Amino acid sequence: MSRKDQCSICSRETEEGIYLLRVYICEACEAEMIGTPADDPRYEYFVKRMAKAHKSMIPS
Template sequence: MEEGLSCCFCNKIDDEGIILLNQYICRSCELEITHAGSNELRYEIIKKNLKSIWKGALFPSH
């Protein structure tokens, strides 16, 4: 059985990341988020995923 949490960005299972609004982000994705430049395509993808986390926290589905 695998132990750890599943990253909401990449689905990697581990326990070395952060929890943001009840969503787990692995260390690799956390570093990707903090190092993405606003002129990069990955920045837009990251921004979309973070918006989704915030929407889920603000407007939880019943």
């Protein structure tokens, strides 16, 4: 049985993805992030989602 984790970008539960500084990213979001140029409006969305995910990992 495979483990499913929730993507920090799209919130879908998937079996395939990566952890980046303890933040899980599914393969689909990883591919889209890599292929998105910095001048694309989606780039800012990814930056904000990653920042939010990383902040949630810091203990209060």
